[in-house]
Amino acid sequence: METPVSNAPAANGSAGWQQYFDSEAALASWQQLEIPGWASKWRLLKIHDGQLVLEPKSSGWFEDNYGGLLSRELTGDFIVTTRLKVEGTADALPQTAFSLAGLLVRKPREFRAETWRPGQENWLFFSTGAATEPGTPQFEIKTTYQSTSTLKIFPAQAGWMELRIVRQEEIFSLFYRYDGQPWQLLDQFIRPDLPATLQVGLTAYADWPSVAEVYPDYLRYNRHGTPTDHADLRATFAWLAYRKPLVDKPLPLATLRPEQWQDFTS
Template identity: 35%
Template sequence: MRLVLPLLLTVCASAAADDLSGLSDEFAARDGLRQWTLFHEAYGWPDKIKHLDIGKTTAGALNLQPQHSAWVRDLNAPFLFQTVRGDFDVRARVRVRGAAQDIAGGTWSLGGLMARVPNNSSAASWQPRRENWHFITTGVGHVAGRQMTETKATFNSYSSLKLRPFPTGWVELRLVRVGMSLAALARADDEKDWQLRDRWYRMENNPDMQVGLIAYTTSNDVAPAPEDPERINRSREEKAATDMQLEVDWIRFRRPAVAAMPDWYAQVSANALADADLPVEKILQLVGD
């Protein structure tokens, strides 16, 4: 079926022809993490990964356990990414759990997909109010023992989030960028249909985004205190107890079923996916299966 809409054009997204398919990872142990960039290594921040392996803790999957950390406002946490130029459709089959139970311990224990705008800021040159990213995660939010998806958008380090109930166990998460529009989707492992969990429109001139996997959690061993991002980002809570694991069976990249023309005026005047009143059914039709 060919959709004829202002600005949006159908494109071939077959695995054989797609130029993003090489970024996909089935997390076979023999491949390691050689195609991935670790955020803390790239930018000189402390390593807040408590544990990371492929195929050892969880057969056939990546297992990432974060220390006490968070992706919110100016704070950062574990992030494995690859740089993608232009439109993308990234999906991952993930599970967030505790060491001995189906749900992560504590609160704000979530993991999933993030797309971040590079800002060339490192630990040595850090300045506040420069973070811009979007994500969809699954896990435990503000209330312990309740599984959610969290979607969050951060503009110049101001974060807005949504928490919505979702099943435990393996789920598929998805982020789709079409020009200046992004959509976050999810579906439980036994479901066929995608659920639209959030969408955003941003005036973003940078064609590149860092796209990949995040995980973060909190510990009751860390006493509440005023948020000082520079101090928090430069410190590690190695001895603080946490109980959160992100397992990733696979992550797959491709171009979206529709693509946006690069002209900025067309983006602000005719991108159908940016329309606030576009029905969910039409959005799902546009981004495809």
């Protein structure tokens, strides 16, 4: 079910919306990143108990390696928020390195398996799970320009949380909030190269060691997946919400005081 966000009027007069994953019909307006001739990166994608459950195969977004993505196209400035929980399939948290899920923003590309060329990926993401320390809650943020990826890892908490990406022109601000706690600003990216219209949505990926077995043979990985698959991540998404920022002024990169976040965290 998709409902208007009545308490968050958009600056340009357009309404926001909140997508609840309460039925299979909720996925009708979302697009999977599927390239004919390439291996699927999902082991499981389903609606269960009114929530979206993603279990990836061994996969990852890095340079020209593709992971799974469920997205919609958004144009202009936006605030996108999701509520999610990341677990292991057999443990409280994944036990394989770089097993996380969250929000991804990507420049759209049109190609087929036979016309794909490396060096043209442009995106950023904000995810939670276990990164460099399997079994330990962490955030991963990554920005990729022309298929060159740069990442940062931060400590996190396990359990339900909300992740948010705010776009204002070329500035992308990344917020998180644990249940019962205030919003926190984690980091910001400056991406003047990204176009007005972007793919924005949900991703989940896992088990970098299996991906590393064929890295950096991007074409082999994208077409055939990994030789082994030890992915053990389950991501549960309750909803995803979209609205326009309430103000037009970009969030400043300097002097990041909580009172300056008000229009982006309400």
